[in-house]
Amino acid sequence: MNTTTVTIPPLPADWPADETAARAVQDALRTRVVRDEPGPPPGTGHVTGVDVAYDDERDVVAAAVVVLDAASLAVVEEATAVGTVAFPYVPGLLAFRELPAVLAALDALTVDPGLVVCDGYGIAHPRRFGLASHLGVVTGRPTIGVAKNPFTFAHEEPGAARGGTAPLLDGTEEVGAALRTRDGVKPVFVSVGHRVDLARALAHTLHLTPRYRLPETTRKADALCRAALREATA
């Protein structure tokens, strides 16, 4: 298994400088989200986890992408990218903080990432364009979002057994689902990113949680980006 580490390239000249500019970019891209394709079936090809860690004191960011064989969940390849924070954390604008690092790490891969699983939301977003959808549109790849918190959305309690679901609601609109990945454990919040439908996004999430609440993809990416940050900061 091969691990590559790269430096994040300079931001594009047109990278949004403030919240207003960032929202304008979202409005220009949000119409390109594809949510009616079923997407790849679980257990086939590759599944890639993405996560990012920060040291806000030193203004350093580290992203990790970990490619798994979808059938065995064995690590196939991984990459990290380290650089300078691109945007402050603003709820609803997370993609502008995380994307430059994530894209740099993805570019360093030598294999097809397959389905990309993000730590956060897809179309469950105030303008239906969260991190997973943004990453999907920019790369053209199938993506889903699996978040640890319900953000601003409402939901009923899913059934207590693994596999239980409940609609995730923005007012009356269904934007995703709360999904119980382990018996009796707090649910995760799944939404469509790009080129995958919700039923398949849920199936993928269950396939990736044979043992823990969070998908193996995010668990491994989380461990790797933290290690990369420690190394870059040391």
Added chain:
DNA sequence: GCGACAG
């Protein structure tokens, strides 16, 4: 106007 708010 105020509070809440993925990571």
Added chain:
DNA sequence: ATCTTGTCGC
């Protein structure tokens, strides 16, 4: 996200 000890359990 990040700051943080001990502790219960497999």
